[in-house]
Amino acid sequence: MNASLGTIFDIQRYSIHDGPGIRTTVFLKGCPLKCLWCSNPESQINRPEIMHDTSxxxxxxxxxxxxxxxxxxxxxxxxxxxxxxxxxxxxCVSACPNEARQLVGRQEDVEAVLKEVEKDGLFYKNSGGGVTLSGGEPMSQPDFVHSLLKKCKENRIHTVLDTCGYTQLENWDRVLEYVDMILFDLKQMNTAKHKEYTGVPNELILSSAKKLSSLGIPMVIRIPFIPGYTDSHKNMEDSACFAKEIGISRIELLPFHSLCINKYNKLDKEWKLNGISPPSEEFLEKARDRFNAQGLNCTF
Ligand code: SF4
Ligand code: SF4
Incomplete structure (x- = not known):
């Protein structure tokens, strides 16, 4: 496999929610999980695919x-x-007269991505920002991630890795020396429920979290707050205990939304969370306060 080639589906400049400062977020395509609430369904398959707008x-x-x-x-x-x-x-995209078709995902080499990332070097410097690798799951392309992060560090760009943690533990050893911060998604502490909602059990994810937290790299645990799936008192309690056990104090709740439904339609995928509403501000505040009462630093 060519380590300098990766499959990505987007590069977003001026991102302010994926780590400190102003950042460029590179979205890699392919993910071993299939979360029911996934807001980027176009990220799941690791090759380019067509979105078809029937309207x-x-x-x-x-x-x-x-x-x-x-x-x-x-x-x-x-x-x-x-x-x-x-x-x-x-x-087919070129042939369509109505722009009803879109090809999502492309192969890019490290140099091309770096060139895009470097455009906002001044913003990074002034805001304490940099580049964030997200997805999909970046670690499903460990060779490309290694090459890209290495290049970024050679160019003094701050790096954040946004991960679900589902990768063989040895893959971490290849990339972590080039990672300045980790955003770690922790979805469901009950492994049977985790498998039901995401397609995989959580043991490997918890092992990754333990390994990463032991290395002293700044880390934030991000919990998708999905009514009826991850927002139970028990899951929040267990997540708080686990965060404390591995020495991580920063928790971020990611509230559910269904703005992605249109993308599911365009990909002929079924959106299975019909009827679920975003959590109320009050409910989120209560959850946040419960984390903070345990000495953690929780935001949403
Ligand atoms: S559907 Fe479109 S993208 Fe897919 S093989 Fe045919 S022309 Fe190519
Ligand atoms: S409008 Fe576009 S997507 Fe629809 S049939 Fe014509 S070429 Fe195909």
Whole structure:
């Protein structure tokens, strides 16, 4: 595998929620988890894929004619993508007269990403910012992450790694010398529920958290606050205990939202959390206060 090539789906400049200061967030594609509440469903598969906006589609069929892999069919007068045949070549995107199709994800080399990141060097300097690698799960591309972080540090750029922690423990040894801060997602302390909601158990994640916290790299535990899934008193209590056990005091609650539903539709994926509302400010404040009463520093 070429370590200087990675699959990314976005680079966001002027980000202020992914670590200190003003940052550029690089979103890597591919994730071993499939969280029910995932707000970036386009990040889950590790290759480029098509988003199809049916509200713009006039069923003209030009994409169907343009596809070299016969991955598009007409079905009951509708245009349907056979996703397992799609090679992500983008021919259909160019052929569509209505901008109803979008190719998400591309391969980039380290130098190209670095060039983009370096554009805001002055902002980083003045705000204490830098680059954040997010996703998806960045550690699903450990070779690329290693190369990119190394380059950033050679160029004196502050680095943050936003991770769900689900990676073989030896992968950490290759990247951590180039990481200045970790944002660690901790979703559900009960491993059976974790598996039910994300597709994987949590043991490896907890082992990663223990390993990372023992190294003295600044770390924030981020808990997605999902009504009915992660927001129980028990899960908050267990998360607080675990944070204290591994010596991490900074907790950030990430409130649920459903702004991503449209992306699920465009990817032909099912949004399974219909009917769930974002948590109230009051409920979040109570949860925050419970963490803080235990000597932790919780925000949302
Ligand atoms: S991206 Fe390429 S393979 Fe996939 S549907 Fe479009 S034209 Fe066909
Ligand atoms: S080319 Fe665009 S508008 Fe025409 S059928 Fe395909 S997606 Fe729809």
């Amino acid at each position: 713009r589609c006039t069923h003209c069929g030009r994409c169907l004619e343009a596809c070299p892999y016969n991955a598009i069919e007409r079905c009951d007068d509708k245009i349907k993508l056979v996703r397992n045949l799609c090679q992500g070549c983008g021919e």
